[in-house]
Amino acid sequence: MADDLTVIVVALLGGKALDRNVEAVRAQARKLLVVQRDGMITDSSGKKVGTAKRLDIPSKRQSATELAKTDLVALIEDTVIVGPQWAQAVADALARKDAVACGGPVRISSDLPAPARALAVSEYGGFAKEEPSALPGCNFAFRRDALLKAMKGSEGLVDQKVFRALLKEGRLVWAHEMSVTYAEANRDGARLKTRFDHGRIYGSAEAEHAGLPGRIVRAVKAVLLPPVMTVRSLRNAGPAERRSLPTLGWLALQHTAWAAGELAGAIMGPSRKGLGQWQ
Secondary structure (H helix, E strand, C coil): CCEEEEECCCCCCCCCHHHHHHHHCCCCCCEEEECCCCEEECCCCEEEEEECCCCCCHHHHHHHHHHHCCCCCEECCCCCCCCCCCCHHHHHHHHCCEEEEEEEEEEEEECCCCHHHHHHHHHHHHCCCCCCCCCCCCEEEEEEHHHEEEEEEECCHHHHHHHHHHCCCCEEEEECCCEECCCCCHHHCHHHHHHHHHHHHHHHHHCCCCCCHHHHHHHHHHHHHHHHHHHHHHHHHHHHHHHHHHHHHHHHHHHHHHHHHHEEEHHHHCCCCHHCCCC
């Protein structure tokens, strides 16, 4: 077992999906923190050890990382099930002196409904790179000190902001054996409104310091995004997803909703709820 690793499970679904995920993790790692949907944080025995500062995902990730006592932390979500060598792959990847973070493949279960399969392809299909500049948010791990430094003064573990900070400290490493299977349908995450909200969060974060010319450029880019993102996702999709017309239809719709959110974020900035929409 990887003794210097705390695995943080962020519950998006709860219930049986969370129980199944935790059971798989316990077979590989002794130290475990679970962030429940209501923000309560429990340890491997189910004892409450803290509460997230807010209910958005970045804050939940940060709150649990601050509670961890080990040098390494891995964060997954209860939509996935870890592979048999997952925890050891995390430890091996972060044993490299220049590595500050690592991630691994996200495989897609064939049992998922079309909206969930489309969501998995669009969110995680493009991460299988030897020299990544980003890592999948449902399957990544960090040197805890480096992550805390990258999150300092921020709203939590917001992927693109944290990766930019981490790349100044070291490398993001791709670990092939650090694989998970996307096995639970996140119906709320696949909704078009949710994709719009998350696109707006991303778009407003990217345009935050861009000035008016930069915002205009990002707005034009957002208009062109749906076909570009759909084609890119098709390249990363497996044969089963490419042959499924419902999956392809949902993929196009979700990308269109995301692009509309990016457009809104570039022009108007974040909504009043801000990261509160990311739950």
